[in-house]
Amino acid sequence: IEDELGHDEL
Amino acid sequence: MNVFRLAGDISHLLAIIILLLKIWTSRSCAGISGKSQVMFAITYTARYLDLFTNFISLYNSTMKIIFLGAAYATLYLIYVRFKATYDHNHDTFRVEFLLIPTVILSVLINHDFSPLEILWTFSIYLESVAILPQLFMVSKTGEAESITSHYLFALGSYRALYIINWVYRYYAEGFYDLIAIVAGVVQTVLYCDFFYLYITKGSRANATEMSIEA
Secondary structure (H helix, E strand, O other), rough: OOOOOOOOOO | OOOOHHHHHHHHHHHHHHHHHHHHHHHOOOOOOOOHHHHHHHHHHHHHHHHHHOOOOHHHHHHHHHHHHHHHHHHHHHHHHHHHHHHOOOOOOHHHHHHHHHHHHHHHHOOOHHHHHHHHHHHHHHHHHOOHHHHHHHHHHHHHHHHHHHHHHHHHHHHHHHHHHHHHHHHHHHOOOOOHHHHHHHHHHHHHHHHHHHHHOOOOOOOOOEOOEE
8 A cells, every 4th residue: 555655746 | 748738838938927027027916816826836846746756857856945035036026125015905815714624625626635735635726726826916906917917827828738638648648637627627727718808808809908807
């Protein structure tokens, strides 16, 4: 879940 | 990264630069809502705390630093440097009506009940309504300088482009983030009335002011 929550937008 | 997302980020950057230049060159922040700018500064501070925990790309980190720096530079110009020109009599929107519900909502509806994630969610909810004091101010005084209108148009375009980016990402990558999408749609809808006026009234050859009837 850590990876899924890495928000990559600004 | 796709072309819509990049165009959205550039539009956002443009909006921030327009605002800073407008205040700096006119030596005045008349017509600008300090309250909206405070909420944008809170938004980016809460969202970009992941600068320290999560590296995505050089582009991502650079933009975050620029947005944060610009947000605080704007606050400095409004509340310190050109304080005398700040139109606080017209900047009367009650921000607690936005801050309290967004704090509560971010605790209740989030992807993960952890401090950073709740702060990210709060920033998404707060950003979606942060422009309301500015739009309220424009409707209250009945006009916005053309440069302020360009700022609002660029800022609204940024969110509209992000929606297209999300549609693209859904089909191209199967990726979607419901919290960001719902808040982003709300945020874009708030600009619709302004977009309509900007396009119909703002395009007149030598229009220097545009009126917004509430």
